[in-house]
Amino acid sequence: MNLKKLIALPAIPLLAISMAACGSEEKPSKDAVASGLKTLLSAELESYGADVSSLIDDSVYTCVADEIYDDISAAGLKAIAEANTEAEVFESGDQQKIEEALTQCATSSVQSGQ
Numbered sequence: 001m002n003l004k005k006l007i008a009l010p011a012i013p014l015l016a017i018s019m020a021a022c023g024s025e026e027k028p029s030k031d032a033v034a035s036g037l038k039t040l041l042s043a044e045l046e047s048y049g050a051d052v053s054s055l056i057d058d059s060v061y062t063c064v065a066d067e068i069y070d071d072i073s074a075a076g077l078k079a080i081a082e083a084n085t086e087a088e089v090f091e092s093g094d095q096q097k098i099e100e101a102l103t104q105c106a107t108s109s110v111q112s113g114q
Helices: 003-008 011-022 030-046 058-068 074-081 094-113
Strands: none
Touching: 030 058, 030 074, 058 094
16 A cells, blocks of 8 residues: 555545535435425415315325425525424425415326316
8 A cells, every 4th residue: 555545544534524514414305305395385375265275185285295305406495494484494386386386286286186
């Protein structure tokens, strides 16, 4: 083993520790994201009347959580799970991804219910 490799060996654990510290925070569960979506959207849907809010069931929120889970940052998912409307953690395009997933999942739910 040459000298450069021997010198680099002690640095490997330090590099791993520093990279872990810089890593993203842990994502909440998909169930927590779905629950947060329900909390965030229920009041809005109820303002449109019982007919509209009754069209959206838990499967829609689960579907949306599944659709956005890999596309939204951990901080964004955490804000959704906590129903935190004040969080400024969303990245460009996140709202569009959420709206597209909601439209797709709600449409699928309504069509399958007919």
